Amino acid sequence: MKKEIADKLKNAVTDLQKKGVWPVFDVPEIKIDCPKEEKLGDYSANIAMVLAKKIKKTPLETANQIISSFQFPIHSSFKKIEAVNPGYINFYLSEKYLRGVIAEINERKEKFGDFETGKGKKINNEFISANPTGPLTVGNGRGGFCGDVIGRVCRKAGFEVVNEFYVNDAGGQIEKLGHSVLKNEKAAYSGEYIDELNEKYSAFGGAREVGEAATKDVLENIIKKTVAEKMRISYDVWMSEKEIHEKYVEKSIQLLKYKKLTYEADGALWLKTTKFGDDKDRVLIKCDGQKAYFAGDCGYMLNKIERKFDRMIMILGADHHGYVTRLKALSEALGFAGRFDIIITQMVRVTKDGKDVRMSKRAGNAVYISELIDKVGHDAARFFFLMYSPDAHMNFNLNLAEEKSEKNPVYYVQYAHARICSILRKARNENRESKTADYGLLAHPKELVLMKELNKFPDLAEEITENCEVHKLPHFAMRLADKFHSFYDACRVIDEKNPELSGARQGLANAVKIVLAETLRLIGVSAPEKM
């Protein structure tokens, strides 16, 4: 809808230019807002205020000129388009259009809001990729839920999405884990899981052997289980760093050498990442001849490029924000032509008994995501993390987590869904289920507000594939549930005295149910029929 309006405005402006009424200039990007106040329209554009100076007219005059150059009949979707001080162009949706939306939702069901921007395109979606040296923390949880939802939304947009976890099963941390399991003086990690690993593997030999066995165990029995069973995330690919080292690292280095993007200095081989905006060049091969960790990234990047993705998304914790420029530099150096988005999720700060918990796997005092999920339940935990923008440094009090979870807005949303199911169930049982629905009967203010909210869903889904702002889904779900509860309070759905209206309202309620369920599905939370 927003796109339609923007196109319409753009056409109007270029039309005025063609006719010579306005001078020729590049039309800036047109932004469409949804005003908070109903009387200010359903959509609003500030383009006239932006252009006023260029064409030497007041913003209001500009706005009126744009409106008058719209092709008539205006557009069946709107009942009114007007220019208002100081220069806004406000669009008012027609009831007819809104009723059409309800019909469309009931017809397309969960496919409402699907679109085809991603058709035939592949996305690589890498997230969590935590070291297999211990359980996942609440920080990994945040990135995990975020990545999972981005994947779901992109799939809705028609993209083929490959969810991927990069397993760091090579390198020094394996031996570190080995020492820790053996509990010798080089031990780095601690915690209950180390005790368990110690019982299982301490007889396996040296740090190397013990470390490898323990790593495999952590990956299979802790990480994969947490991800699948607790977090309910499914991955398509678990990419082994070891395998990347065997098959792609050398090849990627040769390619970079061939492109003359490397040089030797101080006995090491360097990649000129500064050529692509990095603040210093990075070592690929250390002076002892060993490959640096970054060489693994090179191989992995080449591997992704060879798999021909149109877009790569990577979700990193804020403690890795320093890698953003170097990874982007790497993608350019290796010639990735698609779009590459790196999303940083800020740290999760945990307080316990009034004190900050400094989370560290090494100290063994990290708060594990599986524990949190066991405590508050999957849906509440997931919704809680997803409510907040990745940019927010979120704080949460562990003592309040359980208590708070009862107040978790997820229940408010799920309750709305269960309530609708109950109403529709009752209608069915009492044989009052409507066969046909005349949505023309929907005219109550609460009904209109509800329909307008439903109409926003496709725009929202499409925007999220662009900007990855998944926290907008929970917010939308809460708003929709809110509008429904309010409608429910004001309007009786099952009404034997007025079967026609009742039929229309059942259709409306069913539309809300569909969109609510679909939103919850994208968030990854259940939509219960009963609670």
Add this chain to the structure above:
RNA sequence: GCGCUCGUAGUUCAGUGGAUAGAACGUCAGCUUGCGGAGCUGAAGGUCAGAGGUUCAAUUCCUCUCGAGCGCGCCA
């Protein structure tokens, strides 16, 4: 020291170059002879950290200051 991110109601957080800055929780006051009260309606609560600047318009963009978190290895 340098860099990235953040600072909005009592608390946790949305929001935006524009029209009266929002929600949840907490607080207070109402709503039940009807479809699920896990609900609804309303109220109180703000110097958008502070100071400059750009703009017709800044909480939003720029600079500086203060405060918080995180990074700055030929570690992985």
